[in-house]
Amino acid sequence: MAIHIVTDSMACLPQEYVQQHKVTVVPLKVSLDGVYYRDGIDITNDEFYRRLVAGAKGGSTQPSPEEFTSAYGAILQEDPAGKIVSLHVSSHLSGTLNSAQIGRNEVGADRVHLVDTLNAGLGIAFPVMRAVELAEAGASVEEVVAGAEALVQRTHTYFVVDSFTYIAKGGRIGKAAVVAASILRIKPILTFTQGVTDVADRPRTKKVAMEHLWAIIDRYVQKGIYAIGFQYGTNRAEVESFQREFTSRYGLPSIVAQIEPVLGNQVGPEILAAVIAEKESH
Numbered sequence: 197m198a199i200h201i202v203t204d205s206m207a208c209l210p211q212e213y214v215q216q217h218k219v220t221v222v223p224l225k226v227s228l229d230g231v232y233y234r235d236g237i238d239i240t241n242d243e244f245y246r247r248l249v250a251g252a253k254g255g256s257t258q259p260s261p262e263e264f265t266s267a268y269g270a271i272l273q274e275d276p277a278g279k280i281v282s283l284h285v286s287s288h289l290s291g292t293l294n295s296a297q298i299g300r301n302e303v304g305a306d307r308v309h310l311v312d313t314l315n316a317g318l319g320i321a322f323p324v325m326r327a328v329e330l331a332e333a334g335a336s337v338e339e340v341v342a343g344a345e346a347l348v349q350r351t352h353t354y355f356v357v358d359s360f361t362y363i364a365k366g367g368r369i370g371k372a373a374v375v376a377a378s379i380l381r382i383k384p385i386l387t388f389t390q391g392v393t394d395v396a397d398r399p400r401t402k403k404v405a406m407e408h409l410w411a412i413i414d415r416y417v418q419k420g421i422y423a424i425g426f427q428y429g430t431n432r433a434e435v436e437s438f439q440r441e442f443t444s445r446y447g448l449p450s451i452v453a454q455i456e457p458v459l460g461n462q463v464g465p466e467i468l469a470a471v472i473a474e475k476e477s478h
Contacts, residue, residue: 199331199340200271202282204259204292205235207320208427208453217328222267224292226457227255235458244457245430245465254461258292264299268308279337283311283324283344286391309341311348314391316459318425318451318471319353325423347422350474354387354396354412355427356405358466385409413470417446420475425451429465438468
C-alpha cells in the first residue's frame with residue numbers, strides 16, 4: 197500500500213522536488229484586476245509581482261472542493277489500495293483546508309488524512325518533506341501523519357515586511373498592529389502563532405529588526421534545527437545575501453525560495469522570511 201502526499205501551491209515547493217517525489221500540488225488562484233490565474237501554472241511569480249508593483253489590484257481564492265475531489269480521485273484510481281496524506285496552508289489564513297475536507301468526504305474520509313500546517317510558505321513545505329521522507333521509508337499512514345503533525349508544532353516562521361500596506365488591505369493581522377506600525381514607523385518581526393499572524397517583536401528600524409532576527413535564528417541553531425529556509429518576494433538579492441551570511445556563521449544547509457503570488461499578495465513583494473524547523477528533542 198503506497199502513501200501519496202498532496203499539498204497546495206502555497207507550500208512554495210521547488211518543481212524538481214515535486215516531480216522527483218511525485219507530490220501532488222493543488223493550486224490556489226491569484227487575481228490581478230479581477231482576472232484569476234492558477235498559482236504556478238497560468239502566471240509566473242515574477243510576472244505577478246511585476247504587475248502588482250505596477251499597481252494592479254491583487255486578490256486570491258482557495259481551490260474548489262471539486263479540484264480536491266479530482267486530485268484525490270486521480271490518485272486513488274491509479275492506486276486503489278493507496279492512502280493519501282494531504283497537508284495544507286493554515287486554516288486561519290485560507291479556506292483551502294475546508295475545500296480539501298469536502299473533497300475528502302467525496303472520495304471516502306478513510307482514504308485521505310488531512311494535516312493543518314498552521315503555517316504558510318516553507319512552513320508548509322517542511323512538514324510536507326517530512327511526510328515524504330517517512331512515506332518513502334515505509335512508515336504507516338498513521339506514522340506519516342504523526343511525524344508531519346509533530347514537525348508542524350516545531351516549525352516557526354519569522355518575517356519582516358517593507359510595507360504594511362498589503363497586510364492592512366488583506367486584514368490578515370490585527371488593525372491595531374498595522375496602525376501602530378504606520379504611526380511609530382516600527383519594523384516588527386511577524387510570526388504565525390497557532391496559524392494566526394502575530395507580532396513576535398517590535399524593533400524600530402529594519403537594521404535592528406535584522407539584528408533581532410539573527411538572535412532568533414541563533415537561539416534555534418543552538419537548540420538544533422531539522423531544516424531552515426529563507427524566502428523573498430522581489431528582493432532576491434537581499435535574501436540570498438542573508439543566506440550567505442547564515443552559511444558563513446553556521447556552516448549549515450539551508451534553502452531559498454520565492455514566495456508564491458497568493459502569499460505575496462497578502463504580505464507584499466518586499467519580504468524577508470526565515471522558516472525554522474526544530475530538531476526533535478529526545
